[in-house]
Amino acid sequence: MTEGVFGREGGHEQVVYCQDPHTGLKAIIAVHSTALGPALGGTRFYPYASEEDALHDVLALSMGMSYKNALAGLDLGGGKAVIIGDPATTKSEALLRAYGRFIDSLGGRYITACDVGTYVTDMDVVARETPHVTGRSRDDGGAGDSSVLTSYGVFQGLLASVEHVWGSPELTGRRVGVSGVGKVGHLLVGHLVEAGAEVVVTDVSEAAIERVRAAHPSVEVVDDTAALVASDIDVYSPCALGGALDDATVQALRAKVVCGAANNQLEHPGVEKLLEERGILFAPDYLVNSGGVIMVSDELRGFDFARARRKVDALYETTKKVFALAEEEGVPPVTAADRLAERRMAEVSRLRSILTR
Numbered sequence: 001m002t003e004g005v006f007g008r009e010g011g012h013e014q015v016v017y018c019q020d021p022h023t024g025l026k027a028i029i030a031v032h033s034t035a036l037g038p039a040l041g042g043t044r045f046y047p048y049a050s051e052e053d054a055l056h057d058v059l060a061l062s063m064g065m066s067y068k069n070a071l072a073g074l075d076l077g078g079g080k081a082v083i084i085g086d087p088a089t090t091k092s093e094a095l096l097r098a099y100g101r102f103i104d105s106l107g108g109r110y111i112t113a114c115d116v117g118t119y120v121t122d123m124d125v126v127a128r129e130t131p132h133v134t135g136r137s138r139d140d141g142g143a144g145d146s147s148v149l150t151s152y153g154v155f156q157g158l159l160a161s162v163e164h165v166w167g168s169p170e171l172t173g174r175r176v177g178v179s180g181v182g183k184v185g186h187l188l189v190g191h192l193v194e195a196g197a198e199v200v201v202t203d204v205s206e207a208a209i210e211r212v213r214a215a216h217p218s219v220e221v222v223d224d225t226a227a228l229v230a231s232d233i234d235v236y237s238p239c240a241l242g243g244a245l246d247d248a249t250v251q252a253l254r255a256k257v258v259c260g261a262a263n264n265q266l267e268h269p270g271v272e273k274l275l276e277e278r279g280i281l282f283a284p285d286y287l288v289n290s291g292g293v294i295m296v297s298d299e300l301r302g303f304d305f306a307r308a309r310r311k312v313d314a315l316y317e318t319t320k321k322v323f324a325l326a327e328e329e330g331v332p333p334v335t336a337a338d339r340l341a342e343r344r345m346a347e348v349s350r351l352r353s354i355l356t357r
Contacts, residue, residue, distance in 0.1 A: 012059060013039075014109070018102040023095040024085065027102065028054055030062035031110050032078040035349040038108055039079025040134065040297060041065035042115030043099070043126075045087040058082045060242075060264055065293070068286040070341035071318065073311070074297050075348075079110045087117040093125055100129030108132050113146065113296045116241070120145055134296035143303045146292035150261060151187035153291025153312045155195075158235060158259040160319035161283045165256050172196035177233040177255065179203075179225045180240030181212045184261040184289075188239060189216060202228045203240075229253050238262040245282075250274045259283035272332040283319060284337040291315065 013034060018027040028051075031039040041062055048054040058080050066078025083099060085091075103112055103126065113135035114123055124140045127133040136142025158176075159169040175198045178185050185201075186208065192199050193216045200220045203209050212219055222228050225244075229236065229252050236255040238244035242264035250271060258265070258280060265285045266272055275282045291312040298308040326336035 012062065014106075015055075015059070016102070016106065018099065020095070020098040023092060023098045024090055025095045025098045025102075026051075026084040027081060027099055028058045028084075029081040029102065029106070029110055030058045030079060031106075032059075032062040032080075033066040033345065034077040034109060035066075035345045036070060036077050037075040038111050038132075039065070039077040040069060040074075040111045040113065040293060041078060041080035042113040042135070043081040043083060043118050043122075044115040045083040045085065045091060045117030045122075047086040048082070048084050051084065054082045054084050064263055064286045066345070067338060067341040068290045068293060069297075070344045071287050071337060072290040072294050073314075073344075074294065076111075076293075076297055080115075081110070081112060083117075091117075091122070096122055096125040097129045100126040100133070103132055104130035106132070111300075113293070134299045136299070138303075141299075141303075143295050143299050143305070143308070145183075146295045147183040147187055149295040149308060149312045150184045150289055150292035151191060152309070153294070153315045154184070154188055154237070154239075154259065154261045154288050155191040156291075156313065156316040157283045157288025157319045158192075158237065158257070159195075160316045160323070161257045161259045161281055162235065164320065164323045165281055170196075174198065174234045175200065175232065176235040176237060177201070177228045177231060178237045178239055179228055179244065179260070180238065180262065181208045182240070184292075185237075185239035186212050186215070188237065188261065189219060193218065200228060200231060200233060226252070229255075235259060238265050243267040245271050245275070247271065247274060250278060250280070253278070253280060255280065257281045257283070259288055260285065261289045263289065266334070272334045276332050281323070282333055284322065284334045287319060287322060287337050288315060 012032045014031040016029040062080035069076045111132045120137045123135045138144045163169040177200045181203045202222050233255045235257040238260035244265045246267035294311045295308045322337045326333040
């Protein structure tokens with residue numbers, strides 16, 4: 001990775017622990033960088049096994065948001081938050097409003113949105129205590145479900161990846177395996193089927209599988225991710241939680257392209273090199289899954305779907321640019337993407353030294 005102040009080995013600007021015993025709120029907000037502007041990133045509501053696990057997740061996710069927002073061309077920094085608990089049993093209006101007050105106490109340094117375990121309706125509740133919220137419902141002046149453009153952005157990155165490997169973005173006859181068909185994955189399946197791809201899916205949720213089967217009867221279902229990875233597919237698309245690509249998975253993988261919506265797909269540093277050694281093209285996750293943050297960030301200007309979609313369309317060319325830089329500099333695509341993001345953060349941050357008044 002690129003060395004320097006904006007390298008991935010750098011620290012976070014701020015980490016805030018939030019607790020309200022009356023509502024049961026236990027949350028951590030991590031602001032990684034405000035070099036490009038206020039830190040924007042979603043709130044994950046998840047039953048972590050320990051506070052240590054929650055901290056590890058929020059630190060990694062917030063750092064990823066700095067790179068995602070920079071590469072997407074947004075004037076926003078990177079942040080993330082986690083609420084510790086089972087959203088099915090712990091979530092309440094009072095808890096979400098208490099959380100909103102903690103966000104408001106940061107004075108706009110952190111802007112939140114939806115993530116795993118939180119939804120548009122939750123953001124509407126949080127917004128009753130703070131204006132620093134995106135991903136709200138259209139009735140509340142927001143963009144609505146950001147999964148719509150997250151999935152579309154992954155699809156654009158996937159097309160660019162297929163073109164890079166096979167010379168054409170045509171998906172007819174290509175076999176794509178999607179692991180995780182939840183909020184984003186099931187929408188991605190729709191794009192793939194419409195484009196003529198043969199689609200194979202898996203998910204731990206039978207309800208999610210049935211929803212996909214009902215909408216797309218041609219889709220094939222396999223028992224689990226291990227079976228999907230080992231099957232005869234051209235493209236593997238991880239769309240569940242992070243860490244999808246470890247040493248064993250990469251060794252078993254038969255696909256020539258990996259492009260999915262999941263965050264932090266590389267289980268540890270070095271996996272990107274193993275992918276390259278096996279001749280597998282990896283589309284950096286924080287690049288191709290940035291459609292959602294592009295969508296919700298547009299709320300800050302007064303949401304316009306057509307304008308947001310045009311920005312997401314640009315991910316096709318940005319993905320090609322990353323692949324070209326990777327070949328030019330002889331590095332894996334994720335390293336090339338990091339370098340592009342770090343250069344932008346450094347260049348724009350330098351402008352703060354120019355006095356305007």
